[in-house]
Amino acid sequence: MGSGSQVFGLMKIALLALWAGTAVAEPCREDAVILRSDAGMVRFRVELADDEAERGQGLMNRETLSSSAGMLFVYPQPKRVAFWMKNTLIPLDMIFLDASGTVQKVHHEATPLDESPIFGGNKIQSVLEINGGLSRKIGIAEGWQLRHPAIDQDAAAWPCGEGQ
Numbered sequence: 499m500g501s502g503s504q505v506f507g508l509m510k511i512a513l514l515a516l517w518a519g520t521a522v523a524e525p526c527r528e529d530a531v532i533l534r535s536d537a538g539m540v541r542f543r544v545e546l547a548d549d550e551a552e553r554g555q556g557l558m559n560r561e562t563l564s565s566s567a568g569m570l571f572v573y574p575q576p577k578r579v580a581f582w583m584k585n586t587l588i589p590l591d592m593i594f595l596d597a598s599g600t601v602q603k604v605h606h607e608a609t610p611l612d613e614s615p616i617f618g619g620n621k622i623q624s625v626l627e628i629n630g631g632l633s634r635k636i637g638i639a640e641g642w643q644l645r646h647p648a649i650d651q652d653a654a655a656w657p658c659g660e661g662q
Contacts, residue, residue, distance in 0.1 A: 526658035559584040568628040589630025594618030
């Protein structure tokens with residue numbers, strides 16, 4: 499009778515592991531990004547800026563941004579990008595990503611209203627802006643991977659649908 503209980507216990511553990519894996523592999527959504535590293539994962543609700551007008555407007559003239567929110571700028575092709583803070587009222591962290599969704603550079607706490615260019619590097623395809631200082635608190639750094647449907651899934655370091 500003891501061996502039957504052990505088999506049932508092992509089956510229960512296997513089912514829980516399968517369920518947990520499914521929960522982690524949540525589907526990609528246009529309104530959310532997930533970043534991961536060996537240290538863990540973090541999720542942000544995002545607005546998508548994927549055309550010239552939306553990228554030009556960005557987060558200008560906003561007085562607040564939720565700590566769980568951001569804006570994801572997506573370019574049609576990788577390129578050299580630079581941002582500025584013209585008409586941007588809140589400090590922001592800028593997370594520059596390559597075509598695979600891998601973080602190449604993090605610019606911490608860009609100064610509101612500053613028109614100096616902030617270069618993200620060459621071959622940048624997307625940029626995530628979040629509240630200034632948050633990247634340091636979380637530990638977001640070069641090498642982290644971002645999951646979002648706007649990233650070419652054939653090139654993605656962490657494709658949609660893949661687990662941790």
